[in-house]
Amino acid sequence: MSLESLYPFLHAGRADLDELLADVTRSTREKVEEIGRLRAEVAATEAAELARCAEAMADRFGRGGRLFTFGNGGSSTDAAGLAILFTDPGEGARPLPATALAEDVATLTALANDVGFEVVFARPLAAAGRPVDIALGLSTSGGSANVLRGFDAARRRGMLTVGLAGYTGGPMAEVAARGEIDHLFVMPSSSVHRIQEAQTTTYHVLWELVQRALR
Structure with missing residues (x-):
């Protein structure tokens, strides 16, 4: 593969470059408009449920609860960012105990190697989770097997369970319909990028509502 085929803009004439920039x-404008519509749709359909979820989370934190976050790939990165948001929120906000399960690389790799990747979230939640704690799992597809196993372990421990999914919710929506996930927020999009952007907005709103509830 030639360098020109990889970076055509470096070899484009002025007319071609103007067309590329256009x-x-x-494309940028369309993406901004798309995520704006998705955020507005989620806000319109989930506002009341977000408030209920935040109240339930605040109640757990008020009784000494901790937040455990988990997900795979980009969702793992979001889970880590969410945990940091709660533990180190900046001046004027209340720090709250939160742990991103995938950040414990030793435990995660030991479980993946010795038992199986499907239990890397379930085992830590079963070992450390208490009824007063919160389990928040993220999955763009809603079908991540280890996230679903994590929710099952959290429910068995009596923890408050919160899920963020995309598309139509996938298996996570089916589990929530059976009452096995307490609060589920679905980002109705087929774009992984837009789903993750909307999930980030959603958990920031949850954090703000929890802070307000605790005040």
Whole structure:
């Protein structure tokens, strides 16, 4: 594969470059409009449930509860960011105990190697989770087997369970319909990028509502 085929803009003439920049501008505008519509849709349909979830989370934190977050890939990164948001929120906000399960690399790799990757979240939650704690799992598809196993372990421990999913919710929506996930927020999009952007907005709103409830 030639360098020109990888980076055509480096070899483009002025007319081609203007067309490329116009395409990039148009694509950027469309993406901004798309995530704006998705965020507005989630806000319109989930506002009341977000408030109920935040109240339930605040109640757990008020009784000494801790937040455990988990997910795979980009969702794992979001889970880590969410845990940091709660533990180190900055001046004027109340720090709250939170742990991203995938950050414990020793435990995660030991379980993945010795038992199986499907239990890397379930085993820590079963070992450390208490009825006063919160389990928050993220999955763009809603079908991550280890996230679903994590929710099952958390429910068995009596923990408050909160899920963030995309598309139509996948298996996570089926589990929630059976009452096995307490609060589920679905980002109705087929774009992984837009789903993760909307999930980030959603958990920031949850954090703000929890802070307000605790005040």
